Amino acid sequence: MANAPIKVDAQTDKLITHAAHFLGTSKKDVVDDAxxxxxxxxxxxxxxxxxxxxxxxxxxxxxxxxxxAKLSPAELDDLGGVDEPK
Incomplete structure (x- = not known):
């Protein structure tokens, strides 16, 4: 299985690092379980x-x-609608 990188802020990374250390596991496993x-x-x-x-x-x-786009049908119509593929 391929690994897909994720980005977290520095504070979250610190929490993950501490949790992994004290649980005796990898950061990847902490994130996966969480x-x-x-x-x-x-x-x-x-x-x-x-x-x-x-x-x-x-x-x-x-x-x-x-x-x-989170638009109502009327809002989409007001913006010009959408041409449907034929």
Whole structure:
């Protein structure tokens, strides 16, 4: 599996470094465990957001633009709309 770099601020890096040291593990393992635990603890909120986003998609380019730009149909129309691919 390829590693994907992440960036954290200096204070967070310091916390990760201390946690890894005192837990006798790697910084990578601390971050991996923390992210997995965070996602598990927020799974319901993440699922609600994903389902809400899917509910807004209607299979059109305009629907995708509205979701990504957080625009209402009227706001998108006011901006000129979206030409749908044919």
């Amino acid at each position: 992210v997995r635990e965070y996602i598990e603890n927020h799974r319901d909120q993440i699922q609600r957001g994903a389902l809400e986003a899917l509910g807004q998609l209607d299979g059109t380019a305009a629907g995708s633009v509205r979701l990504l």
